[in-house]
Amino acid sequence: MAEPIPPDRFTVLVERAGLKLTPEEFEELREGSRFVERMKESVRRSGPREARLRGVTRPREKTAEPAHIFIAGKD
């Protein structure tokens, strides 16, 4: 399981997001940031299931498109 983001790095992220947090809110969100770190790792995994389970992943092809692509003229 990923660790929470260290306080000094988390302070930068909070400021970048424009949030003004109480010390309690800061610690609560920082505690939850371990899930942010886990999700960031998960979505970068690619390749066959068995390899992923062993932690062996391959980089996604640069041409791999995201799920939502703008369709001109639709809106």
Next chain:
Amino acid sequence: MDPSRLTIAQASAAIAQGSLAPLSLVDSYLERIASLDGELHSYVLVLAEEARERARALAAEPSRGPLHGIPLSLKDIYWTRGRRTTAGSRLCLDFVPAEDAETWRRLEAAGAILLGKNETHEFAIGGPDFTLPFPPARNPWNTAHYPAGSSSGSAVAVAAGLTAGALGSDTGGSIRGPAAFNGIAGLKPTYGRVSRRGVFPLSYTLDHCGPLTRTVEDCALLLQAIAGHDPLDPASADRPVPDYRKALERRLDGMAIGVIRHFHEADAVAGFGPENAPNPAYCAAFEEACRTLEKAGARLVDLRLSPLLDYADANRLIMLAEAFALHETDFQERPQGFGRYAFARIGLGAFFSAADYVEALRARRELCREFREATEGVDAVVSANATAPAPKIDTVPLWGVFERASYTAPYNLLGAPALSLPIGFEDGLPLAFQIAGKPFAESSVFKVGYAFEQATPFHRERPPIAASLPGRT
């Protein structure tokens, strides 16, 4: 006769035959709400007089179809014209929409009667939060237990017989989780099948609107009324809507059903930790459910997909990033308006980068392709829902939504239809599985669900609190 015990299909037939007046049906639910909802907290607004007035008016009209005179309720994130819609938040206590949600407009046109608005987790994510203006709904099977969320009030009202059916919303499992813990049917349709217009968003690309009912047939009836193209919802699909009730058959001969076992047998522990090991009673109930499908004529095929964590985390990342984007101004300007759970959970969305979000969308496309290829030879898929019964409501942790293995999130990511149905009980609390399908294959999902339901007794079980009130039998 206690009209509140009838399914929608049964009540519809009785109204059509003239043996049941819409007003009697409305009154039976209003009596139960008055008697039981002080304990269950499934409603935040009851429209008693409006519902009675509409029931009288409908009684004088020719039938509009199978929902003519049927009382329903809505999760309180569905806009209702001239009636407060709070999304369960102090930030919206004074919000009175000028328009109805498109889904309610369609139901009302079909003759449905609005009984009231159901309790919801704040902005469909922050609960169970005891600091919100409305107390969290309670599980009717045991009120010390959690009914799941975020469509908690809708599911509780259906299970306890406080409405004939309800609409909820589902971004990572918010229809199917409550359906599971309350022992009822809950459908997340295909993305684009049902309009989201006029429903408070949580995540634009993952939100789905859908029905919660006591039976599969009732689910089909509600979907029939709300499905179809809405040109004002940019995600709405312009595709024909089949007759869902026609798909309901007792036999599954000739059908191939994919079974995804590794989500609960291996991936839950590997991805989320040992506390996510499925209960033995759950595993036994799941296998028995699979055998039931086989006995009904289906051929079962093992399916293997990417690990559950990869599906769930892509779902969560996209959801949180989109949720924070839409609430960003309130987070910066009036953060004190949020309850603790919504603030903390949505707040995590502030800490993703643009690259994280795009990677999640790229993962989504890969996983959609994987699912499409894996399901080429099957007509439907079954997989686990929550693998233990509902926990006590005061033990649900703030971060449980990310700590717990989510068996429902994959189908939001895939945009595929998924139906939760009860498959048994443990300690007097319901257990459930999911029947999913290819996008826009709701008919196949209903077909499998109906056959399963006809072969099992679980949908007929009602929580003790749902017994008829004194004087009603």
